[in-house]
Amino acid sequence: MVDNKLNYPRFSVLMSVYKKENPSFLDEALKSVENQTVVPQQIVIVEDGKLTAGLNEVLETHKKFFEGDFTVIKSIENRGLGLSLRLGTRFVKNDWIARMDSDDIASPKRFELQLDKIVNDANLVLVGGQIDEFEGDINNITGFRSVPTSDVEIREFLKWRNPFNHPTVMIKKEVLENVGGYEGKGKLEDYFLWAKIISSGYEVSNLPEILVHMRTDAGMYSRRGDLKNLKYILNLRNYLRKLGIISITQMIAGDVIMISNVIIPSTLREKIYKRFLHKGA
Known part of the structure; x- marks a missing residue:
């Protein structure tokens, strides 16, 4: 494990969970966060409506053993990802937010790679990366979603397709709040957010490495x-x-x-x- 006291900024992982999700997938996702070469100081989980007993058990186990701050926010009703992330942002205690979905698996050096990029470019406010897609077993790779890496390429890509893989991004909390945060936009809450950030003139980037293994069905x-x-x-x-x-x-x-x-x-x-x-x- 890399010492978090290097000149890396402090960061929190933000995740939303709802009742239809698989407890074992959630467990794998959280383990992939906790076993990083650089671990977050905080994990923020938004319960998007009432959860099953199995999901609650997974959360309780990780809350007990995670060395940092494990914050669970309970939303009475299912509101969707955008509004859940908007709620969760209010409870983030650190300068940077790393997104993660509750059924994906982060590559072991994901946060270290992103923090290295952030430290070396003080103007960056958002950095994502590549994903591969798998079905069932993580070694059963079915596809990849490649996105451009440079700020210029991302701005051009934005015109036609989503230029970030949402579960890979790390974003500066101050900027997220400055542009109005996440909104309830169906399944396009992230695309709307990127448009707000990029049109405001902030610098963004994607890493060429695969940062997240995305579960598909x-x-x-x-x-x-x-x-x-x-x-x-x-x-x-x-x-x-x-x-x-x-x-x-x-x-x-x-x-x-x-x-x-x-x-x-x-x-x-x-x-x-x-x-x-x-x-x-």
Whole structure:
């Protein structure tokens, strides 16, 4: 374990959990955080509604053995990821927030790599990285989601696709609050946030290394076809236009692409993602 007293800034891990999640997956996720070469000073868990006994048992076990501050926030009702993270941000005690999903597995040097980058670039306010995707066993890699690394490339990528893998990001708390924080934006709460940060002129980056192993399942591609997503997708494209990130022509072209992605059959969507967007192993 690397000494946290190096000139690394103090940071907290922020995670949301809800009742439909698998206790064993949550346990693996938390272990991957606690076994880092550089561990956080605080873990903030938001219970997004009432949890099952199994999930509560996992949280109690980790709260008992984690050497740092293990903060659990209970939300009475399920509010969704964006609003849960907004709530959890209020209880973060440190300058930086590392996001983590409750069913993913962080690579062992994830935080060390990100903190090295932050220490060496004082202007950075947000740093993410690459992910691989697995089904069942962590060695069963089914795909990758690669995102650009430089600030310039990220700004261009933002016009058409999400430029960060949300569960990999580490973000400066002060900046997160300055731009208004997370909002309830369906499944696009992160994309809206990146647009706010980038349009405000802050410097951002992605590392080339895989920082998180993302758990996927057979239903992932069908969920992307949920018609409820259309409202948020169209709102996002219009928001990007209002911020001056894209032109009207780019907004319309993006609308057509995004709408097509929602309405096509899930089997075709899966093939497109695996072949072009999330390139297979």
